[in-house]
Amino acid sequence: MLGRVVMMNLPERSDEELMSGVVRRESAALEILYDRYAASALGVALKILRERASAEDIVQETFWRVWKSAATFDSRRGAFPSWLFAMTRNLAIDELRRRAARQASDIDLDDAASEIPDCASDVMDAVWTQMQSERVREAIQQLSEPQRQVILLAYFQGLTRQEIAERLQEPAGTIHTRARLALQKLKTLLSGE
Amino acid sequence: MPRENHVEEWIPFYLLGGLDAYETEMVEKHLPRCAQCRAVLEDLRGGAQALPYAARPIPPSPRVKRDLFNRVHADLRANSAASQARAIATSANWFDWLRVPSRAVALASLILLVLSIAWALSLRAQVDQLHAQVNEQRVALTLLSKPSTVTKDFQATAVQPNARGQLIADLSDHRALLVVSGLKPLPQGRVYEAWLIKGKTPVGVGTFVVDANGVGQILINAPEPLRVYQIAALTEEPEGGSALPTTSILMSSQFN
Ligand SMILES: [Zn+2]
Numbered sequence: 009m010l011g012r013v014v015m016m017n018l019p020e021r022s023d024e025e026l027m028s029g030v031v032r033r034e035s036a037a038l039e040i041l042y043d044r045y046a047a048s049a050l051g052v053a054l055k056i057l058r059e060r061a062s063a064e065d066i067v068q069e070t071f072w073r074v075w076k077s078a079a080t081f082d083s084r085r086g087a088f089p090s091w092l093f094a095m096t097r098n099l100a101i102d103e104l105r106r107r108a109a110r111q112a113s114d115i116d117l118d119d120a121a122s123e124i125p126d127c128a129s130d131v132m133d134a135v136w137t138q139m140q141s142e143r144v145r146e147a148i149q150q151l152s153e154p155q156r157q158v159i160l161l162a163y164f165q166g167l168t169r170q171e172i173a174e175r176l177q178e179p180a181g182t183i184h185t186r187a188r189l190a191l192q193k194l195k196t197l198l199s200g201e
Numbered sequence: 202m203p204r205e206n207h208v209e210e211w212i213p214f215y216l217l218g219g220l221d222a223y224e225t226e227m228v229e230k231h232l233p234r235c236a237q238c239r240a241v242l243e244d245l246r247g248g249a250q251a252l253p254y255a256a257r258p259i260p261p262s263p264r265v266k267r268d269l270f271n272r273v274h275a276d277l278r279a280n281s282a283a284s285q286a287r288a289i290a291t292s293a294n295w296f297d298w299l300r301v302p303s304r305a306v307a308l309a310s311l312i313l314l315v316l317s318i319a320w321a322l323s324l325r326a327q328v329d330q331l332h333a334q335v336n337e338q339r340v341a342l343t344l345l346s347k348p349s350t351v352t353k354d355f356q357a358t359a360v361q362p363n364a365r366g367q368l369i370a371d372l373s374d375h376r377a378l379l380v381v382s383g384l385k386p387l388p389q390g391r392v393y394e395a396w397l398i399k400g401k402t403p404v405g406v407g408t409f410v411v412d413a414n415g416v417g418q419i420l421i422n423a424p425e426p427l428r429v430y431q432i433a434a435l436t437e438e439p440e441g442g443s444a445l446p447t448t449s450i451l452m453s454s455q456f457n
């Protein structure tokens with residue numbers, strides 16, 4: 009479920025094919041990847057930074073790095089979206105740390121209004137992305153509150169395991185167990201079709 | 202260190218980006234050597250890969266895509282101009298080669314192509330400069346609107362006693378806006394240079410000139426957060442700036 013699926017028999021170039029195109033300096037290949045993933049990347053950056061202008065800068069920088077560093081992408085080490093979103097997330101967390109404004113803000117899964125682009129060049133991509141996101145958010149809602157808290161604090165607020173243990177006043181071992189159980193449960197919930 | 206020197210307890214946080222640099226290094230050293238920990242990694246990877254989708258997707262404004270592809274296309278043009286220039290420079294006997302008239306025509310059109318690319322690039326450079334200016338203003342406005350931003354007087358020394366200035370900075374950030382007035386306009390080839398001084402080491406953080414009224418500004422982007430520096434200062438230097446200040450301090454401000 010985490011790979012791309014071909015819906016309604018649309019001819020579609022895989023992420024890996026497109027990345028080979030980007031390595032050959034085909035800007036059109038980058039454009040298809042942008043249309044496919046920019047909205048998800050902005051979602052990640054915005055959830056971390058909570059400010060649209062900086063989040064959009066992060067998205068631009070992420071895809072610029074895809075263009076400049078395409079040759080370093082190795083599909084044997086993981087799928088393209090994981091590589092892409094890790095860059096987005098790390099750039100956004102760096103920015104967040106620079107601001108040194110790590111307030112104890114509430115984790116709200118529904119803080120940004122859902123939008124479907126009206127002028128999307130690839131409506132199927134947009135729909136697929138929305139569906140994907142809804143499934144993941146439903147799965148996260150099924151985790152216990154303590155499990156959910158730990159993985160969201162780590163991923164979207166950039167807290168380390170030590171910082172989470174301090175923030176929640178729990179032993180590190182408890183935090184480790186919660187994170188592991190949360191990831192296992194997510195995988196189980198998402199792998200059943 | 203997790204028990205038995207395995208790193209499996211840390212793997213969830215490795216996947217979530219929640220380890221510090223030391224821990225990350227330990228995990229990355231251990232994984233290639235240990236099938237048991239690699240199995241844990243593979244078991245948890247799928248769950249971690251889903252997390253980016255926990256954020257609602259939001260289409261970026263069209264500006265983001267436009268700016269990105271302007272950069273990409275400029276990059277393509279710059280590389281093709283460079284490789285064509287290299288091709289001309291490295292063709293060994295190109296005088297002989299040119300004796301064939303059709304080749305001379307071909308070379309002339311190639312030169313024309315390179316020139317037109319250079320022209321397009323210079324236009325592009327102007328647009329980039331405008332973008333940079335707009336971006337600088339946006340950064341300055343962001344800085345001004347932050348609650349943690351403080352304003353420090355940038356005080357003139359006896360060299361130019363009429364100069365006035367303010368340094369607008371968030372000390373936890375790398376950026377500061379320096380605005381000055383009453384400085385004398387400089388002759389061609391001379392600039393004002395801003396410095397941040399950490400201990401006894403001055404770091405040049407940018408040069409600028411003032412207008413006919415002695416007004417100038419610079420957006421400083423320091424290599425480290427501003428709070429690590431004790432003093433901000435201004436000197437006059439040759440165009441392009443100096444490695445170390447070469448004239449006396451004209452204005453300064455203390456951070457702590
Ligand atoms: Zn191990």
